[in-house]
Amino acid sequence: MKVQRWIQAHTTPITWVVAVLIAGGYLSKWLQAPRLYAGLLALASVLAVVPIAMHAWQALRVRVVSIELLVTIAVIGAFVIGEYNESAIVTFLFLFGNLLEQKTLAKTRSSIRSLTEMAPTTADRLRADGTTETIDVDDLVTGDVVVVRPGAALPVDGTVADGDGYVDEAAITGESRPVHKTVGASVYAGAMLSNGFLHVQATKVGDDTTFAKIVELVEEAQDTKSHAEKFIDRFAQYYTPAVLVIALLVGLVTRDLRLAITVLVLGCPGALVIGAPVSNVAGIGNGAKHGILVKGGAVMDDFAKIDTFVFDKTGTLTQGRPAVTALTTFSGDEDEVLAQVAKLESLSDHPLGQAIIQAAEQRGLQYAALPLAASEVIKGEGVTGTIAGHRICAGNAKLLARHGVALTAAQQTALTTLQQRGASSVLVAIDGALVQLIGIADQLRPEVPAALVALKKAGALHLVMLTGDNRATATTVANQLGIDEVHAELLPADKVAYVKKMQAAGRHVAFVGDGINDSPSLATADIGIAMGSGTDVAIETSDVVLVQANFQALVHAYQLAKKTVRNTRENVVIAIAVVVFLLIGLIAGFIYMASGMFVHEASILVVIFNAMRLIDFGGRQKNQKLDASA
Structure with a gap:
């Protein structure tokens, strides 16, 4: 067990040692030393296949036929026929591909990592005699007053008891500009005090803060699989064993062990398996960076299908x-x-x-x-x-x-x-x-008219307003905003009935409300979107939380959902196209084991880099908007 953990912890240096051995082997071949050439490549193969075989064994213990098993069998076969160069290159490319995959995947999670790193670990608590003491944030309790100095992160949710300053709340609300805070103003843990000096009385501490809930929600969302991921998982359960069977049949029929081993290598569904989850992680990470909390890949899929947006009026369309x-x-x-x-x-x-x-x-x-x-x-x-x-x-x-x-x-x-x-x-x-x-x-919220036009351009077919206000007021507001359909003087139960009626008509409905009074409608709609400041009810009831109650964030969330789903489909197409290309190349005779593994690993990187484009989605437009308003 210790050896296994050591090997897993040192896979990266093993990869580079293998690269050196392969380079030494080919140098030996150039120097006319065939035995040294074969020995170095054989050693490289053995070193490289060990961590791969360990992963294969771990998967087999839970009854999963993994990609690593295909590679391990292929390497054993290559040894049987004495093709040490093929086995060395195949295993190196596999390890190197995994190394690059981990590094690029880590970048897709950078927005979440930057969030967690912003959380302060200590706080300066104000004593009764006016002095301060530095304590662990876990020791703070509701009602404590903490002192926050310029450049420091707020350790609690609370209200400003004394002082004045500008607070950067980008990590919490997505608001890019510092917000002026004076006595009585609400502040959030994780926000940064750009300048000024604040005494903040804690209303929420530790895991109860809005910041902690945001981090927890986004981390859980990134582990929640989309519909595409679930389908691919089911597909891989049958596909990978099928490759083993096909390779065995090819070997028995053709009596060509090299060809059978090549089928094993080319049959690795790496790009297909990694394509959907990496798009999901990147899309949810982008949303978190913009103050948009999407509860998982399945929600992202459903959000992209929305054709009807239903709005509450008071506090949603209006201020x-x-x-x-x-x-x-x-x-x-x-x-x-x-x-x-x-x-x-x-x-x-x-x-x-x-x-x-x-x-x-x-x-x-x-x-x-x-x-x-x-x-x-x-x-x-x-x-x-x-x-x-x-x-x-x-x-x-x-x-x-x-x-x-x-x-x-x-x-x-x-x-x-x-x-x-x-x-x-x-x-x-x-x-x-x-x-x-x-x-x-x-x-009316000043950004609403332009945002509703943008929603229509992004694919929304119906804009509906449901309100408890009187009909004259509701009609006036609807006409001002270009709302397609309006229903007034409704109780919460009436709103739910209208949502169900639209769903029965075949519409995919998103309800946009404040997350408190509209909880029944948020829960009934295909997608519930809470326009609020990260309240507990909003986070628990809705599928999407716009921490900064802003319609520009709503438009970005809708466009992001469509972009993420489209990106996932692109990755699936790329993966399938590569498999088809490799099969054609194998039949035509211009693809071999090593070249096939190279194309395979390259395809994994292509789908990862394609998904990484989602990380900066919307950033350019947002910067242009800020520049225009400056």
């Missing part, structure tokens, strides 16, 4: 934060009325009220000191109160009707126009007369 978009004042000073409404709304935590307060603060209005009396929050209608002797009502039409406020024809027209635009309305009356109309709407 999820209502804002004042229209302000119509019929009498009085606009800012003065808005400040009074903001004072009233400070009593309530309703999203529309918070939008009004934010608008007042953006204008610099000093509403907090206004004297408010006899205030009341009326559920489902609005708020009322008295400010400086004036009775003020702010709410919907029901509230104004309750207080006997009638709208003029012009005011009703303005209200109708506002509602047709898809905005929610807050009517403000002072002393029984309507004085101001405030329009509030959830702002």
